[in-house]
Amino acid sequence: ESHIQYERVGADVTMKCGSMDWDAAVTWTANGTDIDESHLNGSYLILKNVDLSQSGQYSCYEGSSWHLKYQTYLRVGMPPKEPVLMCRSNNYPKGFYCSWHLPTPTYIPNSFNISVIHGTKDMVCEKDAVPKNRCHIRYLQLFSTVKYKVTLTVTNALGKNFTTLTFDEFAIVKPDPPESVVAKPVPNNPRRLEVSWQNPSSWPDPESFPLKFFLRYRPLILDQWQHVELSDGTSHTITDAYAGKEYIIQVAAKDNDIGTWSDWSVAVHATPWTEEPKHLTTEAQITETTSASTSSFMAPPTTKICDKGAMVGSGAVAVCWTAGLVVAAYSVLFI
Amino acid sequence: MAAAESPSAALRRRDLCSRGIRLAGKMRADVVDLLDAYVERQGLDASASVAAVEGVPPAAVERWDEQTGTQRLLENLAAYRAFRALLAQMLEEQREQLGEADTGLGRALAAVLLQVSAFAYHLEELLRLESRGIPGEEGDGPPPPPRLSLFEQKLRGLGVLRELAQWAVRSARDLRQLAKPSLATDAATSLAESP
Numbered sequence: 001e002s003h004i005q006y007e008r009v010g011a012d013v014t015m016k017c018g019s020m021d022w023d024a025a026v027t028w029t030a031n032g033t034d035i036d037e038s039h040l041n042g043s044y045l046i047l048k049n050v051d052l053s054q055s056g057q058y059s060c061y062e063g064s065s066w067h068l069k070y071q072t073y074l075r076v077g078m079p080p081k082e083p084v085l086m087c088r089s090n091n092y093p094k095g096f097y098c099s100w101h102l103p104t105p106t107y108i109p110n111s112f113n114i115s116v117i118h119g120t121k122d123m124v125c126e127k128d129a130v131p132k133n134r135c136h137i138r139y140l141q142l143f144s145t146v147k148y149k150v151t152l153t154v155t156n157a158l159g160k161n162f163t164t165l166t167f168d169e170f171a172i173v174k175p176d177p178p179e180s181v182v183a184k185p186v187p188n189n190p191r192r193l194e195v196s197w198q199n200p201s202s203w204p205d206p207e208s209f210p211l212k213f214f215l216r217y218r219p220l221i222l223d224q225w226q227h228v229e230l231s232d233g234t235s236h237t238i239t240d241a242y243a244g245k246e247y248i249i250q251v252a253a254k255d256n257d258i259g260t261w262s263d264w265s266v267a268v269h270a271t272p273w274t275e276e277p278k279h280l281t282t283e284a285q286i287t288e289t290t291s292a293s294t295s296s297f298m299a300p301p302t303t304k305i306c307d308k309g310a311m312v313g314s315g316a317v318a319v320c321w322t323a324g325l326v327v328a329a330y331s332v333l334f335i
Numbered sequence: 336m337a338a339a340e341s342p343s344a345a346l347r348r349r350d351l352c353s354r355g356i357r358l359a360g361k362m363r364a365d366v367v368d369l370l371d372a373y374v375e376r377q378g379l380d381a382s383a384s385v386a387a388v389e390g391v392p393p394a395a396v397e398r399w400d401e402q403t404g405t406q407r408l409l410e411n412l413a414a415y416r417a418f419r420a421l422l423a424q425m426l427e428e429q430r431e432q433l434g435e436a437d438t439g440l441g442r443a444l445a446a447v448l449l450q451v452s453a454f455a456y457h458l459e460e461l462l463r464l465e466s467r468g469i470p471g472e473e474g475d476g477p478p479p480p481p482r483l484s485l486f487e488q489k490l491r492g493l494g495v496l497r498e499l500a501q502w503a504v505r506s507a508r509d510l511r512q513l514a515k516p517s518l519a520t521d522a523a524t525s526l527a528e529s530p
Contacts, residue, residue: 093399093400140397141395141396141397142395142396142399142505143394143395143396143399143501143502143504143505143508144393144394144395144501145393145394145395145497145498145501146395147384170504207511207515208508208511208512208515209508209511210511257360257363257504257507258504
């Protein structure tokens with residue numbers, strides 16, 4: 001007959017060889033390996049200050065016949081510390097869920113029991129199949145000022161512990177982040193980015209329980225975010241982007257009236273539209289276009305013609321060499 | 336058989352609902368500010384639990400999503416009429432306590448009372464649009480409670496304001512439901528089927 005024995009880390013463990021007398025001749029094994037006689041006190045096995053590595057199967061055999069007299073599975077572990085509990089409603093007004101975990105492992109099996117009380121009423125939190133440490137409750141009442149009290153008790157063979165959360169209906173409302181965030185450049189607009197997203201699919205009724213949104217964006221090269229709060233709609237056009245710079249953009253959601261902001265959405269990257277770089281034109285092309293409006297040769301205000309490294313001269317007279325070539329071409333034309 | 340709503344009535348209802356939602360939002364913001372000021376001024380603990388106060392209509396409702404438009408309007412109207420009387424009572428108590436009406440807290444109470452009255456009127460407008468008779472107010476509201484101690488008055492006031500803050504959220508939700516086109520049919524149906 002096999003047994004399971006749970007012991008605390010650091011405990012001293014004494015194992016008896018079933019009904020054998022103390023002075024019987026026996027051999028103990030741990031996971032099939034003989035245990036040295038120094039650990040024996042008569043037929044008792046003594047394990048001092050056990051640690052996790054000593055978990056395993058311990059067997060006791062009668063000395064001469066090698067009949068198996070006793071077998072036990074030793075599980076070394078710890079009693080549970082106070083569990084960490086969180087409750088949240090990401091599908092308001094349908095209900096809420098609570099999830100939990102232990103701050104440190106116990107190394108032995110634990111069982112969890114959760115109780116939910118609303119005023120004087122006991123409510124059943126139905127355990128989810130996946131993930132395991134989670135259960136959900138449907139709201140029976142809405143707009144109640146009466147708080148919910150959730151108590152989670154964790155028990156194992158070495159002890160128990162518990163924690164309690166008390167909250168009101170509105171406080172735990174936190175939607176999932178917006179989904180399908182897309183950012184696109186706007187043709188012919190070097191400072192704009194068009195961002196769109198969707199309500200989180202877990203939010204059951206955005207029409208009756210509309211969400212508001214918070215958008216944040218920054219160029220990759222800078223650390224500081226710009227923020228925009230949007231009270232309706234699921235799109236926004238950024239109009240102050242730095243031309244040519246790649247942006248990172250995220251969106252968060254919150255119920256219009258209650259609760260807290262969601263986590264940030266998955267980040268998307270986008271770069272505003274930029275004009276195709278102009279190549280140096282031939283003399284013929286310059287002649288052809290001389291009579292055209294000169295504004296056609298003027299770059300948009302935010303588009304750089306050249307990099308700083310291509311500058312010649314200094315101070316007020318500094319010009320970049322490509323601009324110098326264009327000017328030179330003009331000069332040739334008018335000589 | 337539900338009567339179809341005329342386009343102009345539908346527009347009017349949506350307009351009234353939108354304005355009502357904005358009113359409810361403003362009212363809630365002001366009630367929350369008033370709650371903070373009340374707790375501080377009255378020396379109360381913000382997290383104190385207050386048992387259900389007699390005469391204060393609870394915002395809590397079961398099967399909220401199954402309510403008809405007319406039910407929503409009638410429950411809201413009854414609630415805000417009750418709050419109108421309760422806030423007037425609080426204002427009176429405030430004056431008795433302090434001997435003058437125009438303290439900051441008194442002014443804030445009066446401002447919220449005004450919004451509650453305006454919202455009740457707004458609800459009556461919506462009921463008229465649903466061609467429902469406006470239910471008469473029962474006397475002057477709830478009978479005056481037995482004389483409470485000062486502390487009991489303060490706790491009661493806390494309960495009133497907390498419940499009012501819940502109602503303001505609920506009312507915005509109710510009006511959004513009412514603004515949905517399908518609810519127009521529900522309201523007309525309940526009208527046709529009501530005795």
